[in-house]
Amino acid sequence: xxxxxxxxxxxxxxxxxxxxxxxxxxxxxxxxxxxxxxxxxxxxxxxxxxxxxxxxxxxxxxxxxxxxxxxxxxxxxxxxxxxxxxxxxxxxxxxxxxxxxxxxxxxxxxxxxxxxxxxxxxxxxxxxxxxxxxxxxxxxxxxxxxxxxxxxxxxxxxxxxxxxxxxxxxxxxxxxxxxxxxxxxxxxxxxxxxxxxxxxxxxxxxxxxxxxxxxxxxxxxxxxxxxxxxxxxxxxxxxxxxxxxxxxxxxxxxxxxxxxxxxxxxxxxxxxxxxxxxxxxxxxxxxxxxxxxxxxxxxxxxxxxxxxxxxxxxxxxxxxxxxxxxxxxxxxxxxxxxxx
Numbered sequence: 001x002x003x004x005x006x007x008x009x010x011x012x013x014x015x016x017x018x019x020x021x022x023x024x025x026x027x028x029x030x031x032x033x034x035x036x037x038x039x040x041x042x043x044x045x046x047x048x049x050x051x052x053x054x055x056x057x058x059x060x061x062x063x064x065x066x067x068x069x070x071x072x073x074x075x076x077x078x079x080x081x082x083x084x085x086x087x088x089x090x091x092x093x094x095x096x097x098x099x100x101x102x103x104x105x106x107x108x109x110x111x112x113x114x115x116x117x118x119x120x121x122x123x124x125x126x127x128x129x130x131x132x133x134x135x136x137x138x139x140x141x142x143x144x145x146x147x148x149x150x151x152x153x154x155x156x157x158x159x160x161x162x163x164x165x166x167x168x169x170x171x172x173x174x175x176x177x178x179x180x181x182x183x184x185x186x187x188x189x190x191x192x193x194x195x196x197x198x199x200x201x202x203x204x205x206x207x208x209x210x211x212x213x214x215x216x217x218x219x220x221x222x223x224x225x226x227x228x229x230x231x232x233x234x235x236x237x238x239x240x241x242x243x244x245x246x247x248x249x250x251x252x253x254x255x256x257x258x259x260x261x262x263x264x265x266x267x268x269x270x271x272x273x274x275x276x277x278x279x280x281x282x283x284x285x286x287x288x289x290x291x292x293x294x295x296x297x298x299x300x301x302x303x304x305x306x307x308x309x310x311x312x313x314x315x316x317x318x319x320x321x322x323x324x325x326x327x328x329x330x331x332x333x334x335x336x337x338x339x340x
Contacts, residue, residue, distance in 0.1 A: 081174055091215065095169055106171060119135075126216075140254065246310075
């Protein structure tokens with residue numbers, strides 16, 4: 001271990017992108033050790049990565065099967081814990097970090113003992129639009145990345161106390177990982193970062209957004225390569241968040257709204273020819289349900305904040321991008337004579 005912080009890059013068939021990610025980490029203003037976790041790539045990723053590992057420029061973990069984003073990052077987290085790093089950062093293999101990215105994140109992370117996670121401004125590859133300035137959860141049970149699709153600006157720069165952090169470019173105290181655990185590998189990909197953020201918040205940790213730190217990201221460069229992948233894991237993982245992480249007093253009001261949204265997602269998937277993938281996700285959710293109910297019992301029994309404190313972190317509205325749900329709500333309110 002050369003440095004107090006490491007950066008973990010999960011990789012699956014990312015040969016065209018990952019070398020740019022690694023080069024951007026080598027240029028950081030603070031030193032970091034680079035851990036690459038390869039999820040059984042079938043392109044020439046390992047031909048590029050093995051020479052770097054041989055020269056000790058990176059640590060390379062090779063999986064014989066694809067364990068998803070969650071499983072890939074967790075392998076890096078476990079190595080970080082064994083080596084005794086103070087902090088472990090994650091970055092997607094299709095992202096390029098500004099040279100000050102890690103320094104800003106680490107400074108903010110270590111500025112207060114209660115801060116366990118810090119995320120950054122994630123921008124489109126050309127830097128013109130926002131991909132995320134932090135993860136949020138609405139009272140409809142729907143997570144969303146704040147600012148996605150908006151022009152890059154300083155709009156959110158003073159709003160640094162956030163509900164959650166995107167796994168695509170974030171730093172964690174290893175103390176937090178030891179206490180609340182790592183990513184839930186049953187999620188495989190999508191919303192595992194929302195789950196970890198909620199578990200962290202419930203355990204009393206603070207999460208911050210550091211607007212000076214940014215990365216450029218090729219949005220959905222990995223997930224879009226596999227047909228039905230996003231639909232499958234979205235339909236599986238969205239209800240898992242409610243089952244595991246939402247206190248009972250908040251769940252009563254959130255669940256009916258979520259059920260409506262989930263049914264609409266299912267119907268749209270069928271209409272778009274993705275019905276099988278949506279059904280597969282729903283079936284997988286039900287198979288995981290007994291396990292997640294038990295995990296819920298453990299998580300909620302160890303909760304350090306009140307439901308009211310969590311409620312204050314939620315958006316009491318539909319996510320900004322939920323256009324179809326907004327249209328349905330507007331029609332319903334019109335029928336009921338309620339003003340929007």
